Amino acid sequence: MKNDKPIGIFDSGIGGTSIWKEIHQLLPNEETIYLADSKNAPYGQKSKKDIVALSIKNTEFLLKMDCKLIVVACNTATTNAIEELRTNYPVPFIGIEPAIKPAALYSKTQTIGILATKGTLSSALFTTAIQKYSNTRIIEQVGHGLVQLIEAGAINSAEMHDLLLSYIQPMIAENIDYLVLGCSHYPYLIPQLRKMLPDHIQIIDSGEAVAKQTKNLLADNIGFNGTKSSNAIFYSNTEATVLRGILGDKYQVIEQDF
Numbered sequence: 001m002k003n004d005k006p007i008g009i010f011d012s013g014i015g016g017t018s019i020w021k022e023i024h025q026l027l028p029n030e031e032t033i034y035l036a037d038s039k040n041a042p043y044g045q046k047s048k049k050d051i052v053a054l055s056i057k058n059t060e061f062l063l064k065m066d067c068k069l070i071v072v073a074c075n076t077a078t079t080n081a082i083e084e085l086r087t088n089y090p091v092p093f094i095g096i097e098p099a100i101k102p103a104a105l106y107s108k109t110q111t112i113g114i115l116a117t118k119g120t121l122s123s124a125l126f127t128t129a130i131q132k133y134s135n136t137r138i139i140e141q142v143g144h145g146l147v148q149l150i151e152a153g154a155i156n157s158a159e160m161h162d163l164l165l166s167y168i169q170p171m172i173a174e175n176i177d178y179l180v181l182g183c184s185h186y187p188y189l190i191p192q193l194r195k196m197l198p199d200h201i202q203i204i205d206s207g208e209a210v211a212k213q214t215k216n217l218l219a220d221n222i223g224f225n226g227t228k229s230s231n232a233i234f235y236s237n238t239e240a241t242v243l244r245g246i247l248g249d250k251y252q253v254i255e256q257d258f
Contacts, residue, residue, distance in 0.1 A: 003223030006031035006231075007214065008067030010058040013041035013151050014243045015185025016073030019096060020232075022207035023071065023214050029230045030218075033065050035258070038238040042147035043076040044117025044183070051119060055081035059089060061235075061258050068222050071214060072096060073184050075116060075206075079123035092222065094213055097129065098182035099204045104133040106202075107178050111137040113171035116182025118142045139174050141167045143183060150185045153242040156192070164189060168196050181205040188246075 007030050009020050020034050035058050043051050055077045062070055069092045072078045072085070078095030085093050098120065103112040120126055121140050130138055149160045171179065179201055181187060187205045197203070218224050234253045236243050244253050 001223035002226035003068050003218075004031070004225050004227060005066050005068035006033045008033050008035070008062030008065065008070040009073050010035035010037065010055075010062060010070070010077075011073040011184055012043035012054070012077065013038040013147065013185065014236075014246060015147065015150060015183060015188070016071075017234075017243070017246055018187040018205070019071065019073035019184050019207050019210050022211035024232065026211040026215055027218070027224075029227070030225045031230055032232045033062060033067060034232070034234045035061060036234065036236040036238075036240070036243055037258075038151055038236055038243075039257075041151050042117060043074060043080075044119035044142075044147065046076075046119065048080045048123075051077055051080040052084050055085060056088075057258070059085055059091075063089065063091060067091065069094065069214070069217060071210065073210070075182050075184060076119035076123075079120050079125040092217060094210060094217065096184060096206045096210050098126070098180050099206045099209065100129055100133060100138070100180055103178035103180050103202075103204050104136040104138075107136060109175050109177045110135060111139065111174055111176050112178040112180060113139045113141065113168075113174070113176040114180040114182050115141050115143050115167060115186060116180075117147070118144075120182050137174070139171050139176055141171065143167060143186065146189070147183065147185050150188055151242065153245065155188055160189070161192060164192055165196060168193065172198065172201070176201060178202050178204060
């Protein structure tokens with residue numbers, strides 16, 4: 001089955017490019033359109049009503065681009081808005097949720113940590129998800145300030161290092177053996193986290209699983225791009241220096257208010 005329409009992806013800024021990279025690596029022939037709603041980042045501190053409204057705005061932008069499916073590459077938007085999106089729009093949606101299941105299943109200490117936004121950790125969907133793993137202690141930590149620093153291009157700053165350390169050390173003290181990253185911005189912090197965490201603590205994010213789910217959905221219901229070449233376009237509603245720095249010069253980045 002062939003379907004040359006693009007895959008749409010949106011996030012509250014540049015973080016979802018970590019998801020886009022996994023999708024592009026697995027499906028290099030697919031056309032993709034990425035929406036960085038950096039003007040409204042972070043979503044994690046907003047009300048559910050505002051998160052739903054922003055997710056609708058992003059969805060309608062991507063539908064105008066004739067996207068065949070939409071990846072909500074934002075944990076906060078997924079946990080707060082994806083049900084409304086699926087109810088109101090006919091296009092298939094793929095969400096991103098913290099990868100609690102593999103961490104809980106494989107934890108030997110039966111204690112895992114999750115670093116996420118307030119919007120994700122306080123959502124009804126997250127609360128329901130963790131109830132399935134009552135035998136596992138889940139140490140929750142809101143990553144206050146991390147998204148803002150990433151959006152500002154301060155990934156390797158001293159401020160970022162000190163913030164991360166203050167969040168991670170209490171988890172280490174609680175004897176976690178898995179750290180779940182519950183925000184699509186956070187994979188860009190993995191190199192620093194590796195240096196802070198003991199070797200036995202595994203880091204899990206959702207990018208690879210989302211890419212596999214995208215491939216399966218295309219195979220089962222939607223269809224793959226039949227052309228040999230692909231194109232990736234990135235839209236940002238703020239000045240896009242940091243986004244360009246993450247992507248390099250290979251891809252088209254358009255600064256446009258939406």
